[in-house]
Amino acid sequence: MSFSTEERGRRNTNDYRIFFKNADGSYISPFHDIPAYADEAQNIFHAIVEVPRWTNAKMEIATKDALNPLKQDVKNGKLRYVANVFPHKGYIWNYGAIPQTWEDPHHKDPDTDCCGDNDPIDICDIGDKVCSPGEVIKVKILGTLALIDEGETDWKVIGINTDDPQVDHFNDIEDVRRLKPGYLEATFDWFKRYKVPDGKAENQFGFDGCFQDRDFAIETVKSTHEFWKALISQKTDAGELSCMNTSVSESPFCCSSEDAAAVVDSACAYGVAEPIPTSVDKWFYYDN
Template sequence: MSFTIEERGHPNTLSYRVFYKNSDGKYISPFHDVPMFADEAQNIFHMVVEVPRWTNAKMEIATKDPLNPIKQDVKKGNLRYVANVFPHKGYIWNYGAIPQTWEDPGHTDCDTGCCGDNDPIDVCEIGSKVCSRGDIIKVKVLGVLAMIDEGETDWKVIAINVDDPEAKDLNDISDVQRLKPGYLEATVDWFRRYKVPDGKPENQFAFNGEFKDKDFAIKTIKSTHEFWKALISQHSNAGELNCKNTCVSEAGSPFCFSPEEAKAVVDGTSPLGDAGSIPNSVDKWFYYEK
């Protein structure tokens, strides 16, 4: 199974979008139409790369837009960039999400005591390659961190690209601790403090900020897949989420998008054009005592 992207609009502006096509050239939703599993027997998952490592633009699957393209998050009318909180430059992993998962805001997690954040489950891919925005890669899950973001459960899965040369040596979270010393501590530090330059408090964590192992992580991912299945079958309230898809829902479902309707969505956006400029403030460093 292969996927390609089609960029539309002007990068670094409000118009920019990344749409997806499957191997048949049909427009699809990366939220709903890309299978969660790349290899179910081996527990290998698909990951949609939203943010390449070392970059700052807060790109994400647009869960409320038709076809759920990747676009840049907006705050108070301005494109959102994560701050560089010393010693970190932008995102310190390839960052993205596992398709066909959903952290249900109506479900209180028994481990964290908080509801879900209404998004697909997040992934931090820790391999040696810097991915490209929009890549769909196959990942091996290693563990998970339970961040509490403004009272919501926001799981952060730790994974590695199965094609990475280090993948054969990394099979659980203890391997990351042993072979990449300091990386997990840096990950907690990054998530704890990345919103502080915006005037927000530090994020908190369940389990005292400790990472749970591979088995726990896979169980958590599978539970969010069950929440997604309830969402896409209309057994959960979608709210503002756009659940239109071209591959999952059967004809007659209000969520079923015909290929013609999907193409019309893309045709309604502007063609790929020149990139806008990135504000100089994006390169600023922020320092403060832990």
């Protein structure tokens, strides 16, 4: 199963979009049409890379837009770039989401006592390759961190690209601690402080900030897959989310390939990128 992308608009502007295609060249939704499982028997999942390692532009699946392309988040009318909190530069993993998952905002998680954040579940790929925005990879899940983001449950799944040469050595969260010393501590630190330069308080965590193991993480992902099934079949309220898809035949939101193509045709034409503001390279120093 292979996927490709098509850019529209100009990178580093409000109109920039990355649309997705399947192997036949038909437009699809990355949220709804890319299977969660790459190999269900082996618990290997697909992951959509939104933000490559070392970059700052907060690209994300546009959950409220038709076909859910990637676009850059906007805050207070400005494109959002995640700050560099020393010693970190941008995102410290390939950051993205697992398709066909949904953190239900109507469901209070018994482990965090908070409801979901209304997004697909997030994943941090710790593999050595720096991926591209919109790249679809296969990941082995290793564990998870229970971030509480402004009162919402926002699981951060830790995984590794199955194409990584060292993937066979990573089977659980403690393997990350052993083989990549300091990486889990840096991950916790990153999520704790990344909003502080924006004037916000440090983030909080469930389980006192302890990473949960592989089995716990897999069950968490599977539960969000079940929430997505209810969403796409209209058994729960989608609110402002777009559930437009081209392949979930039992879904009332399933559309034709012609309808999907019309969405892309209405987007801005691809053009020359705007430069990234030089302020994005600033480092913020945190006083403990």
